[in-house]
Amino acid sequence: MGCAAVIVASGSSRRMGFDKLAAELHGKPVLAHTVAAFMRAEGISRVIVVCPEERFRLLEDEHFIKPLDRVDGGEHRQHSVANGLAVLDAEDMLVAVHDGARPLVRPEAIDACIEAARKYGAATLAHAVADTLKKADAEGFSRHPVDRTNLWAMETPQIFRTSLLRRAYAGILERQTIVTDEVSVVEAMGISTKLIVSDFPNPKITVPADIALATALMQ
DSSP: OOEEEEEEOOOOOTTTSSOGGGSEETTEEHHHHHHHHHHHOTTEEEEEEESOHHHHGGGTTOOOSSOEEEEOOOSSHHHHHHHHHHTSOSSOOEEEEEETTOTTOOHHHHHHHHHHHHHHSEEEEEEEOOSOEEEEOTTSOEEEEEOOTTOEEEEEEEEEEHHHHHHHHHHHHHHTOOOSSHHHHHHTTTOOOEEEEOOSOOOOOOSTHHHHHHHHHHO
C-alpha cells in the first residue's frame, strides 16, 4: 500500500514574528529540510505541500526525485489537511500528515510509522512525557499535580488510511470543530492510533529559540 505525504505549511508564524519555514538551517530553509526527509523515506511515493505559492518558492533550488505538488491552505488546520486530501487518488492508500515546521524528522522514523499504519490503520510518532506536570489555577499558581503515567506528547507524521481520514474529517468539518492534530480527528470516531516512539528529537519550531535548538541538534 502506497503512502503520500501532506505537509501542512500554511500557518502565519505569529509566535515567531517572521516566516519560520523560511528560516535558515545549515544553509537551507526549514521547509526544504522537512520536504527532503519525506523524499528520502522509502515508503513515501509523493509529497503535497499545503502552503501559499510564495512559500512554495522556498523549494525552487531543491532537486527532488519524487512528485512534488502544492495546494492552498485553509482558515484552520482541518481545512488545510482536507485540501491536501482532495488531490489524492480516490483509491484507498496511506497518507502521512506532517507539520512543515518539524524539519528534524528522520526518514527511518517516517518509514517505521508507515509500517505501523499498514498494520493498524493509524499510527503516529510520539514521545512519552518525562517532565513533572502541574495544573495551574486561574491566577497562574501551581495547585494540582498531574500523573504523567501513560501520557504521551504527539508529534508528526500522523499516518492513516485515506478512507479513514476522509470520513473522520467529513464529520469534523460538518460540526465545524477546531482540531490541532489528526489523531484527535480519528479519536472522535472512536478509533485508536498506534504510538511509535520517536527516538530522535523531532521538535516543532514555534519560537525563535527553536531555531538555535534545531541547529544544535542537526550538528
